[in-house]
Amino acid sequence: MCGIAGFRGAGARDKVAAMLRTIGHRGPDARGLYHDGRITIKTSEGEDVLEAPPSEDIALGHNLLSIVGGPQPVAGDGVLVFNGEIYSHDIPAGGDAHLILDLIEGHGGDLEDAIRFTVSELDGDYAFIYTDGKNLAAVRDPVGVKPLYYAGEAFASERKALWSIGLRNVESLPPGHAIINGRMVKLRGLPQPRKCTESPHELKGLLKSAIRGSVKKRTRGLKKAALVFSGGVDSTLLAALLSEYLNITLYTVGTQGSADVEFASRAAEDLGMDLQVIEVTEEAVRDALPHVLAAIEVYNPMQIAIAMPLYLASREASAAGFRVMFSGQGADELFAGYHRYRRLLEDGNLEEALTRDLENIYHVNLERDDAVTMANSVELRVPFLDLRVIELALRTPTCFKITGPDDEMRKHILREVAAEMGVPDYIARRPKKAAQYGSGIDRILRRRVLPGFDHEAFLRRLMNEGGVVQR
Template structure:
């Protein structure tokens, strides 16, 4: 039967289904193989079908009348959804030097495999995007409001690497104009989703306008390597249920399919195809084997193994630089809140930014 899969050769997907291998050596995949809809274990490629017709499907929900996402790690047929892959839970590597070396090798191999034709790099000056910038011969793009942390960090980070960076300076008009198209693409109006996706969408629009059709992004590094404060504070942070750093990291990784669906749809709507080297199976596999103290040190330093591995290519001031999440570092979150209040949606109102977003798309 016909195969139509994004992200991987159909033969690899068939073998992964037969063996139950969740990390068969791809950067994610989704599509139709032998009459079945399939989506990889981390949901790195979006996939949808009509609610009542699994034979009508698309990578873009806008193509369907009543789209329902195929869950990550599942096969969908007319009979329903069946989980075929679960993320591995290996024992931690006992030798820290061996663990860091394995991460370094996996990152090196993944980045070495990225073709640079038509490629640009989304750059914010943090360790994730700096790795991409140092290893990929492609122009760097940064996005944010003129006084934002991300633009300052991108400029200083690019200087440290001896590179130029092209900046996309935002204003209120750019945010308001982008919201309807972004919401149409991702199918969501909740404030957090829109705040995270807006800077990606806007930098991608500039990248596409400049003639590039692929954008390298550092997505996944925070989830894989323990970049979140709530992971570092486990078990004392109420935002996670796990009682260890490794358990909290795994819990956070469970949010990746939803996040990646949002980001991929936003980037494609802006005119570029995302490239996420740090989410390749080989990197995922080595990250999962890290002990807790190589995710977060006893001093609270996050993404420790990735930072140590990154010293192969980055100066320490970039490898160990702390950076804000994109919605805060770019000031998009702050300025969207400001726009909402100027439009009469006050903070005392329930979820006032979401209400403002919905008013822009009505």
């Protein structure tokens, strides 16, 4: 939805303004800045100045990607900037940011208590920063779908924003945590696993309801959206459900004749849905590499290879006028889709590994995926990481996910659910193949593009020059 930034200290206004310029791609529709009693909102139509609580050494900023809701910061007794979507309440006319502001200030009293109450009331994907002019709090959702980085009491949606003001020891705020006046506080964790008492039939019914509900609430207010589509079970299930609520366009990335392109083309035809195929060539990979690396902010060949299909898909979707893209991210961690889970099952460590992977998904996958889509001014939504879906997946017995160490399919209960919800049988039974391999990008990247690329020099420039890469 946007990019946010906040800072406490000398030169706060100028530092937040610099951070907003660095992450301008996250919100091209409006820019808002709060400092010392004034909120300044700039749009293509001009500039508005609003009154706000005084503060000499705290500034907050916001870049708007207009989907639902208007420009920020928003003000009451305090000031708030927000990134994300809230699904648990009827949203006020001013948008989600006003809802959170009302919850915090309606609770009153100690700020930490008010923040705890607010987070307990929220169902959604979010990060926000709040100040009453004296106190400063930065908060992240319990799954970590929306990013927030910090260095001291400086906060931003991307690391490069903090680099742009000379900060280097940048950390990712853990999911479900806040930093309140410089102190880390845990607010809310993931749902706790509990013993499954349902039959397989009952559990599948609950999963169907939860996945459908997650998709439905994430389409609220939308008329159209894009879906990154591999032709696998996760994305095909989402395609079938999304088509019930809005106009959906599928985007598939791959080399000519690659597995993803072939399966996606057949599935889209059978579903009667619009598919845009983005053909991958060496030239396309070479051209995209600096933009992908600038987005994910770390050199890791596997992370680059995973990120690139999503970057290319969201770039095309953005050019076609889409502001929201859906992804099947999280299904493999919830339902044991990866090949390595077979060995972990054999060793007796599967449940522990699934929990650990879910706890770490924010910095392994989610921050990367958010960065590459928002580099193209497209918000990514991930229905499988809804709290209700997570709660059901955590209590699903592992034998419903993987039947044994020789199980080539994995994710059995999700495959059965998908087949019962309209996914073609040949897709429901298609073995998992990672995006970087199914698209053919990994081979091109490792063999032909990365060997001649000076990533160390590139990352030095990224840190020293504010993270801007020209297209």
